[in-house]
Amino acid sequence: MKEKLITLLLASSLVLSCSSPVFADEKDNKIEQLEAQIVEMQKTIDELQKQLDEASAKSQTTSQDSYKIGEPYVVENQWKITVDSVEEVSNRNEFSEKNPAAVYLVTYTYENLGYDDDAMNGLYISLEDGIVDSFGKMGYSYPGDISMYPQETPVGAFCQAQACIGVDNAGDFKINFYTYDSNGQKQSAIFEINV
DSSP states (O other), rough: OHHHHHHHHHHEEEEEEEEEEHHHHHHHHHHHHHHHHHHHHHHHHHHHHHHHHHHHHHHHHOOEEEEEEOOOOEETEEEEEEEEEEEOOOOOOOTOOOOOOOEEEEEEEEESSSSTTTTSSSOOOOSSSSEOOTTTHHHHOOOOSOOOOOOOOOOTTTTEEEEEEEEESSOEEEEEEEEEEETTTTEEEEEEEEE
16 A cells, blocks of 8 residues: 555656646747737837827928918918018117118918917917018017007907018018917918018
8 A cells, every 4th residue: 555655656746747847838838929929019019109109290290381471371270370461661669779671560360260278368379470581580579560469369250460570681581480279289381471
């Protein structure tokens, strides 16, 4: 009986020792398979992230279209902006330290097509910044006689406003306009002004 018990114990330990590497091999194979799946999933994630980054970059910057006087710049469901007229002004502000070669009064209209912002009570557009004169030098806002000021304009309404700008080189100039729409996307356009 003692010999049978020892034989039985030896046989079972032999079976366990033989089957043990089989389980270990299966475990190693499973681990290798899982690691290979993880590598493939990471490649897929990296590719999807790349596509997302490219799509995001495209949607964040719109192409800079150029517009002449009278041509509307429209961002769907946001706004429509039109430079109505530009006239050179001969008067100079005696209190200004700036001495521009030319001063222009830009009259423009903007319409709120759906722009909504928690910080403001509507769309507010100013065209006094981003001025580039005929020599490529930056222009500036100039304290001139304006009768129509930009206002916060609710959806469905429009505002006619004026901007008084000075340039150190008279002649044609550009207004480089950019702002963020109510979706947080940067929108930009260039108004090419021929005078």
